[in-house]
Amino acid sequence: MLQRTEGIVLRTSTFGEADLIVTYLTSDHGIVKTFAKSPRKIKSRFGSSLEPLTCSRIAFWGKEDAALPRLTQSDIIHSFDAVRSSLHGFLRACEVIELILHLLPERDTSRNAYRLLMALLQSLEHECGNQLLILFYKIRLLKIAGYLPKIDGCGRCGGVGAAFYLSHGTVLCERCSAGSGGSFLLSYGAISLFTNLMEWTSSKIARIRPSERQLLELSRLIDEHVRQVTDRNPRTAAFRIL
Ligand SMILES: [Zn+2]
Known part of the structure; x- marks a missing residue:
């Protein structure tokens, strides 16, 4: 056929x-x-x-x-010659491609991931891609693949919490986290950056400059979460340019 x-x-x-x-x-x-x-x-x-x-x-x-x-x-x-011929742009694209290969099943008929990758490549063509933009596409891809971490509240009861548990893929409040070890304490700024990234469009992302500290904190969390859900270190991590 x-x-x-x-x-x-x-x-x-x-x-x-x-x-x-x-x-x-x-x-x-x-x-x-x-x-x-x-x-x-x-x-x-x-x-x-x-x-x-x-x-x-x-x-x-x-x-x-x-x-x-x-x-x-x-x-x-x-x-997409311009993306391929820029080392920076190419490595940025490879980070997302590696995620696609690890997180999406073969022969999945949803068009969302294709549209997302096309939008990323078009963005990278015009600018080599700031870290916020790549973070935005990684979070969107995690959502499409069904691995979006829960950051804006406790994943069990919906209550208030700022401690993210990698093994659960979610923030847990003090009451629900009893007995769970190993958490990241997230700042209010990183939580609100995540919430904003879920709402903003890519054109808005290009105009926003969040604080370096919040960006690093959320990027680190997303990378650790990816490592947890894929059970491997991304190969492109060794070449990451901040
Ligand atoms: Zn809770």
Whole structure:
């Protein structure tokens, strides 16, 4: 069965002498891994369309549940060259892509993650991406994937609390936290920054400059939470530029 959709290349890995496995985030089927025959040969019909972050109109062929359908067509819609050629912008994009690969199931038909990644790449094209913007996209992605931490109140009773428990993924009030160890104490500023990030649009984010301390505090919390839910250290963390 031939399927046509739009996809953004998340990553590629070599397969044999000249073939590639290309992992896309598609607009209709979520994450899809495809097999590309001989794209590394000169004059391949795929040209440069398999570069990471490239958005293309693609077609792939295989049974509906095939683990590795064959890529038959890939026509560039937008190459996002400017993002790929800026080290800073590229690493920012990779942080979010790594999250997508870890948090989203394959063949999820929700379009939200695709729209989110497209919006991030478009933002990165115009500016290399401040830390607030990346934090915003990470939080939005956690929401889409169903892993949004609960920060604005106790996750059990809704009461007031400022201690975030990594193992529970939520703030717990004093009464509900009895016996739970290991918490982060959050400042009022970090909690309110999180609440605002859930409400603001990306264009508003570009104009806001929160305090460095609140931004670092919330970024650290979100990174620890991601480490907890994915049970691994992000590979891009080693290259993070603040
Ligand atoms: Zn409580």
